Amino acid sequence: MLAAVLSLGGIGLTAAVALGFAAKKFAVEVDPRELALLEVLSGANCGACGYPGCAAYAKAVAKGEAAASLCPTGGQATIEQIAHIMGVAAVAAEPQVAVVLCQGDSARAKAKYHYLGLHDCNAAQKIADGPKECPGGCLGLGTCARVCPFGAIEMTAQGLAVISREKCTGCRKCVAACPRQVIAMTPLGATVHVLCNSHDKGAVARKYCQLACIACHICVKTAPGAYVVENNLARALYPNPKEAVAAVGKCPTKCIRDFSDGYPEGSTFAPPVVKAADA
């Protein structure tokens, strides 16, 4: 009994001493700031900063290789915390949100063919350039919603991706996943957007979508300086000048939307809390 206690205790003691010695002798120096940074980062590992995950970004910041302002997911608060830990001045970063520039769900936009197959936009796009007549519209198979690490994208019952302005952190994963480049990064303060991505001429676009921009220039005439029309498609300028709102009701096809009035039809998201426009 005693022998057992002594021998086991002896082994334990020896091992403890050896481990304690090794821990001191071979300790890996970790910058305490790196650990502190890891605490403040979101842990979503979304890759928006350009590094493979939060740990890699924390390491790069601690080493002084990366700027403090690269993490968009935590917003201004995180950037300030990072700057505090690193002892540098916080750079004011305009928060960005992703916006789906399309309202042509299955009820409003014409289908090119009946698609039966993988529920994936990239797979569908490979078949005759996608099942929608519109070459730029949202395919509605939810590839963006699946890659979003923050659950910020919902698919409406009629097959349209809608991105929550509250939940979106601006990581750009959806932008990279979309085969049609229909998702754009815009400043959070800008709530007025032209929700169309078709560069076809008005007469053509009108045929396949009720809510297509027909490049009639009414928005440009109503609110000069707030819109431009390029290549048969109007685009709202960011940050939105105050006049931008004036054109919302004037658009004949209703493709200009002010998100402070609510999300596109079919969305279950509550209308966003209006933030003060920058302009």
Next chain:
Amino acid sequence: MKLKTFPGGLHPPDNKQWSAHKPIETCALPEELTIQLAQHIGAPAEACVQKGERVKRGQVVGQAKGFVSVPVHASSSGEVVAVEPRPHPSGRRLPAVVIRPDGEDAWIEDLTAADPHSLAPDALRERIRAAGVVGLGGATFPTHVKLSPPEGKKIDTLIVNGVECEPYLSADHRLMLEEPERVLDGIAILQRALGVARALIGIEANKPDAIALMRKICAGSAIEVVPLQVKYPQGAEKQLILALTGREVPSGGLPMDVGVVVQNVGTAAAVADAVRRGQPLIERIATVAGPGIKEPKNLRVRVGTPLAHLVTCCGGLSGEPAKIIMGGPMMGAAQLGLDVPVTRGTSGLLLFREQDLPLRLESPCIRCGRCVRVCPARIVPTAIAACGRRDLIEEAADLGAMDCIECGCCTYTCPAAIPLVQAIRQAKGAILAQRRKI
């Protein structure tokens, strides 16, 4: 005697009874011919005629660009009314030369006849290339490239593919029955171009009349006619080689790696025309069938004929088409409409109405293993498809995704209606994209 075949595969209802007994008919000239410039695998041809120009039948309207490319030719005489993007079987609008036939159908004058036995293999290949001959089984790979094995690759066997394992299609079957001499002549030329003595013709056992006829006219020559078990995809290149020679094409390899070149019977006939008469490939035999057509037929059609014209030649539609397939039902491509033109690869046109299509909704994999059992490439479709869906590209590559021949057996047999081939194709695309990046 047990018939030769390959492991895996299945036997879908072949539905050849609608057209197999019908002699080939010549399809009348349409009002407009749309000659697509991309009618083959490889670089598309480049238009060399302009709007308003008058062209003769057989005149080059698109020049080949590069080695893996062939010229395209006018399929009738007339006026070029447009050189612009037009509907293409791929579902996109691609550059094409549009010709309004003048009805004279006059051949271009400088076609030169030649005696194949006095020409060197190089000259034979050049005549085949200039005539725009591509694989007529449906893959449309330029034939002259297949006939130019690189240094060090010894070819000892020519396999002629008369299997026609796709359901509904009977074009190759009719060709062998009605014009066996043309096929035989082509085989002799191919043998000479490759310098091989051994030639095998593989024909599925459901065409006993074609087997008997080919055997009769091949009697006394070095050409052997081999009946094969009726099983899809018996006519797939690698499966046919395995069945006939017992040789297995290595993963990522080509038939020439095992000393074999495979050519379709239709290609052989086109080679004969190209070498003997200098006649370019401007027409082919295509089967028009399916429950959506009034009178299924085998038609000799000009390249560029709109599919709608083929329908008219076959008595019209028997209902609103819900699915239009160019090629066979297993590997053919669904079309957006009947305005698409016939290309060199159009082996058939199949029409189905709403009531003919089974509505199968996808459900989760039940691990029954049917896809594994039927896979002729001996890979595990369900696992690769799962990787393809999850963007697990390296895992898909390790499971042999690149060995998939996209025959469709797995999707056909899947009780859960999972689009396996599409998912595997997705994985293959991602693997190729990654390899290009590295």
